[in-house]
Amino acid sequence: MKEPNKELLTSWLDGKLEEDELRQMEAWAMDNAGDLDNEFKCDIGWDALNDDYMASVPKSEEPPYPEFFNSKLEQAIMAEPQGVEVSSTSAPVSVTGSLWQKLGITVMPAAVAAAVAFYAGMQMKATDRDASELMVEVIYVPDENVQAEVSDNLEVTEIVLDGLTPISDDFDMNVSSVPAESDAGVFRVMVSQDGDNVFY
Amino acid sequence: MTIFKQRRLPWLGLMIATLLCGVCSLSAQGVEAKQAIGKLKVSLIFGTDGDADVAGKNLKIISGAQLKEIKFAHYRLMGEDTQSILKRYVNWANPIKGSKQILVSFQPSGKPVGGTLKVDLELWQAQKKIMKSGVTLKKGKPLYVQGPAWRGGKLIIAVELLELK
Numbered sequence: 001m002k003e004p005n006k007e008l009l010t011s012w013l014d015g016k017l018e019e020d021e022l023r024q025m026e027a028w029a030m031d032n033a034g035d036l037d038n039e040f041k042c043d044i045g046w047d048a049l050n051d052d053y054m055a056s057v058p059k060s061e062e063p064p065y066p067e068f069f070n071s072k073l074e075q076a077i078m079a080e081p082q083g084v085e086v087s088s089t090s091a092p093v094s095v096t097g098s099l100w101q102k103l104g105i106t107v108m109p110a111a112v113a114a115a116v117a118f119y120a121g122m123q124m125k126a127t128d129r130d131a132s133e134l135m136v137e138v139i140y141v142p143d144e145n146v147q148a149e150v151s152d153n154l155e156v157t158e159i160v161l162d163g164l165t166p167i168s169d170d171f172d173m174n175v176s177s178v179p180a181e182s183d184a185g186v187f188r189v190m191v192s193q194d195g196d197n198v199f200y
Numbered sequence: 201m202t203i204f205k206q207r208r209l210p211w212l213g214l215m216i217a218t219l220l221c222g223v224c225s226l227s228a229q230g231v232e233a234k235q236a237i238g239k240l241k242v243s244l245i246f247g248t249d250g251d252a253d254v255a256g257k258n259l260k261i262i263s264g265a266q267l268k269e270i271k272f273a274h275y276r277l278m279g280e281d282t283q284s285i286l287k288r289y290v291n292w293a294n295p296i297k298g299s300k301q302i303l304v305s306f307q308p309s310g311k312p313v314g315g316t317l318k319v320d321l322e323l324w325q326a327q328k329k330i331m332k333s334g335v336t337l338k339k340g341k342p343l344y345v346q347g348p349a350w351r352g353g354k355l356i357i358a359v360e361l362l363e364l365k
Contacts, residue, residue: 135335135336135337135338135341135343136333136334136335136336136343137333137334137335137336138333138334139331139332139333140331140332140333141330141331141332142328142329142330142332143330146330146331148331149269151268151269153268154341155266155341156266156267156268156341156342156343156344157335157341157342157343157344158267158268158269158270158343158344158345158346159331159333159343159344159345159346160269160270160345160346161330161331161345161346161347161348164325164330164347164348164349165325165326165348166348166349166350167301167325167326167348167349167350167355169350169351171301171350172256173244173246173255173256173278173279173296173299173301173350
């Protein structure tokens with residue numbers, strides 16, 4: 001078969017070809033996969049439809065030309081029960097199986113894996129988004145007698161620590177109300193002594 | 201002997217050059233680590249249902265309208281400290297000048313993303329750590345921590361992201 005024109009290709013892709021035309025087209029497609037790639041700019045190549053290819057697809061990108069593959073696989077799956085029926089009438093198409101039915105068998109595991117991976121990726125993205133909205137991820141309190149409760153809304157995040165050692169009433173917080181030059185902002189060494197974190 | 205010395209000279213030069221490169225690299229890393237990626241303000245607030253003047257006279261009265269769980273009748277601003285957020289350093293804020301009774305340390309644990317910054321935040325009371333948390337700070341959304349009791353009320357530590365580069 002000579003290189004099909006665009007109309008024939010489009011009819012084939014739309015599943016409108018039948019019998020001889022279909023068989024010829026599929027035979028041509030099997031031998032000219034590279035040309036088909038170039039024609040449709042999908043840059044896949046039939047040989048690439050394996051796990052390696054799926055692994056090479058960046059998670060952030062959809063596999064190229066998904067509608068095309070999905071529709072053809074769908075057609076193949078839909079055609080399968082008919083094929084069984086047709087085989088009883090010994091139609092040639094059902095004996096050999098269409099290209100897409102073959103591809104359906106070989107691609108199906110990869111397609112399912114891709115779908116699962118894609119779904120998992122979407123779920124991971126959703127989880128990441130949720131995590132970024134969660135303002136307090138985890139709270140650690142060294143004193144086991146201290147309880148921490150978190151409250152979060154759109155305007156403010158609140159943490160209530162209950163059970164802390166009270167500060168003596170004699171302690172004057174305004175011992176130096178004059179804004180002294182802050183010596184904070186400098187990193188300091190923290191060491192652990194007997195399980196307690198001590199600040200130097 | 202002279203030949204030996206002459207042969208050693210290129211190696212010596214190479215070693216010095218390598219050392220200089222290492223020093224330059226460490227210096228560059230140090231500069232990057234000290235890069236300020238934003239500003240953070242830590243305020244110490246006294247909240248009480250009783251007489252707020254026990255905290256001190258002429259303290260700034262502030263509103264607690266935003267607060268839902270940490271609810272008191274009166275709030276007074278005891279002090280505040282604004283610090284740059286250095287990229288890979290443990291930064292410290294000291295809202296009570298001249299005292300280390302309440303301190304806050306914070307260190308970025310990731311890059312700024314969409315106006316938010318994840319930090320490892322630690323609260324210190326009397327030089328002991330009382331809380332550590334991984335928090336995501338967002339500009340315009342402060343974090344309030346109800347801390348220890350004092351003079352019939354509670355001390356509240358407010359952490360607010362002022363600026364993010």
